[in-house]
Amino acid sequence: MPAPVSSPSEFAFELALCARLEQTTDWLPARQLGASVASPGSRIIDVCAVVPGPEFDERARITDSEIPATAIESDVGAGSAVFWRDGFDCHPARARRATDRAVEVGFFESERRRSREYVRRAARYPHDWFSRLVGIENKPDLGSPGDLLRQLRLDVSLAVFDEVILSTESYVTGAHLNRIPGEVGVWRFDPDTGDREVVREPQPLSPGSTGVEPTEYHSLHTDVALVSPAEKRTARLRLAERAYGKGWRAYDLPACAHARADADGRPACAHFDRVVDPGSECGADCSAFEAADPPELDRDGLRESRTGWVADPAGAVRRQSGLDRYF
Structure with a gap:
């Protein structure tokens, strides 16, 4: 019999996977990004991993933030x-x-002529800075799938990602694999040890072809939109840039005396001795809560030391470090 699933929160599971990918690959993982085109915001992918391409270093020299x-x-x-x-x-x-954002991050240069603003590019944009986009949907417990199958079918038919993967802690049966679209890869991941078993390799999708995006679901039919290759190119560019600028540590640490950041920068609680979700588990409703300043976390330093991302590169507009870029 397979061992029972510990059913961690999806938040803790997601952070553990991002930390492990950051340690064992050259990918840039980011969390909770919009992955639909025709109906923006209707599909949020748990993890978008950007696989560096041949011009990655050129992109890193421009700015550490998202370029619109x-x-x-x-x-x-x-x-x-x-x-x-x-x-x-x-x-x-x-x-x-x-324009304002491109000037702020150093991609555009701005000058005034008779009270009118003129702009030019400060740097060539290296379109080959990423080679692939990998979409990862996390479902620690396959016994409570929710909208999982509908989400994965959308990802496959739309094909904004080059590959789509389901990551779970559950024991994966043949019945599970039969229900999941065949193009979707499957990982079994242990958030406590970081062990990752490839149950099924993902099949390449077709980002360069027309995609089909379900937009409304009815009892007898589903409304869909055809998404052109040009629209998908823009969507992929936007996804890659948002992932580059945001990363996966885009959360506030709890303002509690028991709060700490672990070695990966994950929010942890010394009282309960585990990673916690500040948005749903921390605060005055917690029996162990003691108000205090949140612990310090060097997000930029951690990310720069573990990936090819460069904090405040020479080509970027210099600014005081802060958390505003993460939100």
């Missing part, structure tokens, strides 16, 4: 500066937001 896809795909070049609005083919408000 709208700015990357704009007509703003590195030569003569152009009036900011003329460089975009989109709503002016969207162009304004992209």
Whole structure:
């Protein structure tokens, strides 16, 4: 008989997997990113792992933050500066937001001419900085699948990712594998030891082809949208950039005397001796809560020491370090 599942919180399971991937691969894992196109926000992937490509170092030299896809795909070049609005083919408000952010992170340079703002690119954008996007859905306990199968079917039919993987702590049976789309890889992961067993390898998806995204589910039919290769290219670029800028440690540590950060930067509780979810387990409702300043956590230092990501590179606009970039 297989050993019983300990059923950790999905939050703790997710952080353990991200920490392990960071230690054992050259991937850049990030958590909780939007992975739909036609219906933004309707699909949030648990982990998006960015696999570095041949131009990764060039990307790392530009900025440690997300560069807006709208700015990357704009007509703003590195030569003569152009009036900011003329460089975009989109709503002016969207162009304004992209311009401001691109200037802030050092991707655009800005100058004033007779009270009008002109911009140019400060650096060439290396489109080959990532080679693959891997989507990972975490379900520690397959006995409570929820919307798992619907989510995985969407990921496969839309194919924004190059590969999709299901990660679980459960014992995986043949019945489980038969229900999961054949393209989806399956890992059995132990969050306590970090051991990862590949139960089934993922099959390559087709990000360069037209995708099919379910948008509304009805009792007798499902509404779908066809997503063009061009739309998927933009979605992939946006995903990769958001993952690069955000990482996986985008959480507040608990403001409690028992709170600490473990060696991986995960929020832990000395009283209960385990990783905790600050958003649902910590605070005045906890019987052991003692108000205190949250512990310090060097997110940038940890990430830079364990991945190819570079904190505050020479090409970036210098700024005081803070937590605002993570939210």
